Amino acid sequence: MVLVRTLLLTTAMGLGCSALMPSHGHAAGDESTINRLCLAGFNAAMSHAxxxxxxxxxxxxxxxxxxxxxxxxxIQSAQDICKQKAAERYKF
Structure with missing residues (x-):
């Protein structure tokens, strides 16, 4: 669970995804960019670990x-929810 939390923190906060997600909405292209950054952060955190x-x-x-x-x-709630879901689904 600690590793999953670290990965979520790295992907969301370390890469500044919150700055790309304005509270008033965003375009579909922004989601693609956020997803790419998140995956890059996820992969980097896994490699580092x-x-x-x-x-x-x-x-x-x-x-x-x-x-x-x-x-x-x-952001914090999303991290917590997804950390739990990933931990349950992947037993990682």
Whole structure:
């Protein structure tokens, strides 16, 4: 669970995704950019931790984060929710 939390913190905060997600909405292209940044951060965090994530974990985690924030969740809440979901789904 600690690793998943670290990954979410790295992808969301370390890459500044919150700065790309204005509260008044954003264009579809922004979501693509956010997803790419999130996946890059996820992969970098996994590499730095010396871990190989299960197939699909990065996409699942980043999609979850984006969905949560788009639904109005705070960055912290989205991280917490997606951390739990990823931990349950991937037993990682």
């Amino acid at each position: 010396g871990k190989t994530p299960p197939a699909g974990m990065g996409t699942f985690t980043c999609n979850c984060f984006l969905e949560q924030v788009n639904a109005g969740a705070s």
